[in-house]
Amino acid sequence: MSLKRMSLVAATALAGLVVTGTANAGATFDAVKKKGFLQCGVTTGLPGFSAPDEKGNWTGIDVDTCRAVAAALFGDAQKVKFTPLNAKERFTALQSGEIDMLSRNTTWTYTRDTSLGLNFAGVNYYDGQGFMVSKKLGVKSAKELSGAAICIQAGTTTELNLADYFRANKMEYTAITYDTSEETIKGFEAGRCDVLTSDQSQLYALRIKLPKPDDAVVLPEVISKEPLGPVVRQGDDEWFNLVRWSLYAQLNAEELGVTSKNIDEMAKGTDPNVKRLLGGEGVAGSFLGVDDKWAYNIVKQVGNYGEMFERNVGQSSPLKISRGLNALWSKGGIQYAPPVR
Amino acid sequence: MSGTETVGNAPAKPKLTRDPKVRALVFQILAVLTVIAFFVYIVHNTLLNMEQRGISTGFGFLDRASGFAILQSLVPYSETSSYGRTFLVGLLNTILVSVLGIFFATLIGFLVGVLRLSKNWLVNRLAMVYIEIFRNIPLLLQIVFWYFAVAFNLPSPRQSLAFGEAVFLNNRGMYVPAPVFGEGFSMTVAAFVAAAIGVVFLVRWARRRFEATGQTFHTVYASLALLLGLPLLVFLVTGAPLHWDVPELKGFNFRGGLTIIPELFALTLALSIYTAAFIAETVRSGIQAVSHGQTEAASALGLSHARTLRLVIIPQAMRVIIPPLTSQYLNLTKNSSLAVAIGYPDLVAVFAGTTLNQTGQAVEIIAITMAVYLTLSLSISLFMNWYNAKMALRER
Numbered sequence: 030m031s032l033k034r035m036s037l038v039a040a041t042a043l044a045g046l047v048v049t050g051t052a053n054a055g056a057t058f059d060a061v062k063k064k065g066f067l068q069c070g071v072t073t074g075l076p077g078f079s080a081p082d083e084k085g086n087w088t089g090i091d092v093d094t095c096r097a098v099a100a101a102l103f104g105d106a107q108k109v110k111f112t113p114l115n116a117k118e119r120f121t122a123l124q125s126g127e128i129d130m131l132s133r134n135t136t137w138t139y140t141r142d143t144s145l146g147l148n149f150a151g152v153n154y155y156d157g158q159g160f161m162v163s164k165k166l167g168v169k170s171a172k173e174l175s176g177a178a179i180c181i182q183a184g185t186t187t188e189l190n191l192a193d194y195f196r197a198n199k200m201e202y203t204a205i206t207y208d209t210s211e212e213t214i215k216g217f218e219a220g221r222c223d224v225l226t227s228d229q230s231q232l233y234a235l236r237i238k239l240p241k242p243d244d245a246v247v248l249p250e251v252i253s254k255e256p257l258g259p260v261v262r263q264g265d266d267e268w269f270n271l272v273r274w275s276l277y278a279q280l281n282a283e284e285l286g287v288t289s290k291n292i293d294e295m296a297k298g299t300d301p302n303v304k305r306l307l308g309g310e311g312v313a314g315s316f317l318g319v320d321d322k323w324a325y326n327i328v329k330q331v332g333n334y335g336e337m338f339e340r341n342v343g344q345s346s347p348l349k350i351s352r353g354l355n356a357l358w359s360k361g362g363i364q365y366a367p368p369v370r
Numbered sequence: 371m372s373g374t375e376t377v378g379n380a381p382a383k384p385k386l387t388r389d390p391k392v393r394a395l396v397f398q399i400l401a402v403l404t405v406i407a408f409f410v411y412i413v414h415n416t417l418l419n420m421e422q423r424g425i426s427t428g429f430g431f432l433d434r435a436s437g438f439a440i441l442q443s444l445v446p447y448s449e450t451s452s453y454g455r456t457f458l459v460g461l462l463n464t465i466l467v468s469v470l471g472i473f474f475a476t477l478i479g480f481l482v483g484v485l486r487l488s489k490n491w492l493v494n495r496l497a498m499v500y501i502e503i504f505r506n507i508p509l510l511l512q513i514v515f516w517y518f519a520v521a522f523n524l525p526s527p528r529q530s531l532a533f534g535e536a537v538f539l540n541n542r543g544m545y546v547p548a549p550v551f552g553e554g555f556s557m558t559v560a561a562f563v564a565a566a567i568g569v570v571f572l573v574r575w576a577r578r579r580f581e582a583t584g585q586t587f588h589t590v591y592a593s594l595a596l597l598l599g600l601p602l603l604v605f606l607v608t609g610a611p612l613h614w615d616v617p618e619l620k621g622f623n624f625r626g627g628l629t630i631i632p633e634l635f636a637l638t639l640a641l642s643i644y645t646a647a648f649i650a651e652t653v654r655s656g657i658q659a660v661s662h663g664q665t666e667a668a669s670a671l672g673l674s675h676a677r678t679l680r681l682v683i684i685p686q687a688m689r690v691i692i693p694p695l696t697s698q699y700l701n702l703t704k705n706s707s708l709a710v711a712i713g714y715p716d717l718v719a720v721f722a723g724t725t726l727n728q729t730g731q732a733v734e735i736i737a738i739t740m741a742v743y744l745t746l747s748l749s750i751s752l753f754m755n756w757y758n759a760k761m762a763l764r765e766r
Contacts (some may be wrong), residue, residue: 117727124425124732145730146423166622176621178542183719184727188438192449203623204439205633206724207713216713219522220541221632223622263424 055265058318061129066108069095070128073113073209076234077342077350078134078154087111090341091132094153094259097275097331098130101323106330115209117184120145123262130272131260134228136186141260150272152258154342155354155363157251158190159229161236164244166223171250175200180213180222182206190253191226214238217245228255233348271317278324280366281306282333284357289332292325306369324369334364416733431729432457438724440715442631453725460720461742467637467716468703468746474642475702476695479649486654497650505647510708513640517712521632527623536616536627544630545617552611561604562597569593633714637706645702649695656691657683688761696754700747707743717742 061067071079071091079089096106112128123131124146134156135141137149162168171194181188183206195202205222207213214235217225225235229251236242259276261269282288285303287295296307304310307325314321331337338355342348356362386392420427432454439449444462447455486497504512522541525531530540538545576587605612617627660683668678709716710723722739726732 117723120727120730121732124423140728141730144424144426146420146425176623176625178623183713183724188724189728192438196449202439203441205441205713206438206715206719208710208719208723212711212713215518215522219518220526221522264422 055267057129057262057265057268058271061268062102065103066110067095067099067102067130068110068112068128069098070112070114070119070122070131070133071095072133073115073211075134075210075231076237077230077346077348078234079111079113079132088341090154090337091134091259093331093337093341094132094276095130097279097327098259098272100326100330101271101275101278101317101319104320104322104326106326115184116182117208120147123147123260126262129261129268132258134231134257135260136228137256137258138186146263147260148263148269150259150261150269151276152256152364153276154230154257156228156230156255156257158187158226158253158255159232159251160248161217161225161227161232161245162223162248163220164246168248171248171252172198172200174202174224176202177224178203178205178222179224179226180205180207180216181226182210182213183208185227186253186255187227194252210235228257230342230348230350233342233350237347267318271319274317275323275327276334277366278306278327278369279331279334279337280357280364281369282324282328283335284359284366287328287333288336289329292329296325302369312369420733426731427734428731429734431731431734434729436725436728438728440720441713442634442715453729456725457717457721457738460715460717463715463720464703464706464709464717464742465746467634467641467706467709467714470634470638471641471645471702471706472699474638475645475649475698478642478646479698480653482646482650483653483657486650487657501647501650503647504643505651507644509640509644509705510711512644513637513708513711516640517632517636521636524632527619530619530624536614538617538624540624541632542623542629543632544635545624546628546630547614547616548626548628550613550615552613554608554611557608558601558605558611562601565596565600568596568600572596631714633709633712636712637709637714641702641705644705645698648698648701652691652694652698653687656687656689659690660686685761686763689758689763692754692758692761696751696758699750699754703746703750704743 069092071087071089074080075089077089079087079091081087092109092111095109095111099108100106102108112122114122114128114131114133119131119133119135120141122128130150131147132153134154135149136156137152141147142149160171160174162174168174175195179191179202181191181204188204188206191202191204203222205216207216210227210231213225213227216222217235218239225232225245227235229247232247236245236247239245259272261272285295285300285306287303287307292307295303298304301310305312307328308321314323317323320326332340335357338352339345342350343352352360352362354362355364358365417427433452435450436453436456437449438456440447440456440459442463443459444466445455445458447459482497482500485493486501488494488497524539524541527540527542530538530545532538536547572592573589576589580586615626617624617629619625664682664686665678668682673681706716707718710719713719717739722735726735729735
């Protein structure tokens with residue numbers, strides 16, 4: 030063993046000692062705790078994901094992902110401030126430290142994960158890109174779209190997937206690239222383009238913004254994988270862990286049947302899995318640098334993953350998106366969280 | 371008396387540290403070094419921080435394939451082209467809209483500026499209303515208005531407004547026939563160039579003759595005849611090697627021909643109309659700066675109203691007009707970056723927008739973009755300064 034490697038091992042061991050002792054946290058973790066609230070980057074307004082309601086409160090699945098982190102860290106899901114960002118601003122805002130985490134239906138890709146100095150902490154929505162067309166065009170499949178004018182939002186993976194799909198199928202198209210989703214839907218509405226392409230969840234969300242939502246149809250083809258999830262800066266693993274496990278706590282709660290309504294009852298029960306999740310029996314919240322009640326606070330205040338989904342984008346929302354891929358692994362979907370143990 | 375007196379008369383050479391020239395030089399060098407050191411520190415610090423955060427740096431990304439489409443391109447471009455190419459496409463689109471904007475703004479501006487001085491009450495009030503409305507509404511709103519309120523309300527492709535069977539207008543743009551140059555068309559181009567050179571010599575000859583003999587020559591008509599006649603003759607002789615690619619409705623859209631996209635239309639219109647309002651005021655002030663005595667002197671000499679304007683007023687007014695006109699041209703070029711609001715693929719939208727987001731290399735891309743605008747602006751300034759020097763009053 031070379032001297033260099035030995036000193037590395039020694040340093041790691043020392044670091045390990047310190048971590049197990051006090052859960053010494055990284056820069057972001059400490060800074061957020063000290064300022065007393067979480068600064069979270071969201072969209073400028075996408076129903077179901079992050080949009081302010083008529084009272085000015087932010088709601089949506091991405092918003093709730095932020096709230097879960099606040100609930101775990103502060104025991105209060107309201108201690109979040111939101112920064113609306115467009116697609117182009119989001120990574121710079123996170124890199125520069127303007128926000129502590131980004132939860133803005135952002136697709137997890139190789140380039141973004143490796144070259145931007147960022148880490149994706151999980152997937153809160155499995156999405157795929159689709160097409161929306163006006164009903165009166167009579168188009169049934171995306172394969173019939175050759176020659177179409179297509180409205181699209183700038184700076185997204187959507188732009189690249191679209192180009193790939195049309196190239197692979199040897200079709201032509203004209204891309205009209207707008208800066209925000211509002212402009213994109215306006216362009217579609219005015220007939221500047223025949224087709225609007227985006228992640229399917231967004232298509233449903235944008236469709237309800239049309240004056241007559243029924244005049245537009247979403248085509249069946251899904252042309253890409255779009256795992257959307259929260260993003261943090263590299264270099265603070267404690268913070269990364271907290272964001273990741275806040276999401277996993279919600280998934281585990283759904284799997285165990287714990288909801289915001291029955292949580293107090295469930296906590297009194299005997300299931301050791303539930304007891305570990307909610308009360309820290311056998312596992313301690315201090316591993317994450319937070320209170321033992323961290324998962325309890327998340328589920329009590331924000332709800333489990335299923336509740337969050339149904340409330341924001343599912344059947345009890347105007348979007349009415351079915352669970353599909355986002356169902357739990359045990360129910361035919363691919364949402365799967367490692368156990369709390 | 372053997373040489374000592376010369377020492378007494380010459381001023382004593384000061385010490386090096388007291389010599390004003392040396393001191394000035396030293397301090398200037400120090401100042402420059404401080405500035406350089408500051409920038410070196412900034413660049414080094416940025417690079418170090420980015421490396422520590424795992425953010426990739428450098429200009430290697432310019433060679434990678436872009437993978438996205440661009441609405442309007444003046445050079446061949448496809449999804450397989452590099453990011454360097456997207457830069458070029460964006461740059462050319464910015465230059466296109468700036469040149470068109472400057473052209474139309476100057477045209478409208480001079481017209482309105484002159485009308486503003488009209489003795490006809492209605493005409494001069496209309497010009498005033500134009501100026502006051504368009505220079506007092508924020509440009510962004512005007513762009514959005516021309517795009518979302520005007521261009522979008524044109525009919526859809528299937529109900530296009532047709533002008534003849536060749537030009538179509540709808541909410542996807544204006545479709546005009548595109549010229550397709552056949553073999554031998556270059557001869558016509560060559561003939562045109564030859565005619566243009568001929569006109570230069572003709573004008574020089576006419577002036578020399580006028581100065582020598584006082585006889586005038588109808589250069590305008592002769593030049594026009596030469597410029598149009600010679601290329602036309604060659605064109606017909608070579609067998610008219612040109613046909614038109616007429617757009618027609620196929621599937622969703624019109625295919626073939628040239629498309630003027632509504633984004634370009636709206637942006638050019640908004641930029642021209644807005645800047646023209648400022649140019650009109652500049653022109654008015656320039657003309658009013660020429661003293662009335664000049665006009666009176668011209669009419670005393672018997673010059674007609676038109677010749678007074680052309681030979682006496684405008685040349686003197688230009689000296690006042692050109693410097694503020696330069697600022698307006700610079701403003702227009704920089705304002706063209708508002709294109710991003712309506713999806714016109716200019717440099718900011720394509721390069722500082724999509725490319726930045728796909729590569730994540732904000733520092734490099736923003737630096738390049740700023741350098742480009744700086745270069746464009748300085749080029750316009752240099753050109754206008756040259757023109758200004760040419761038009762300046764020559765004192766003999």
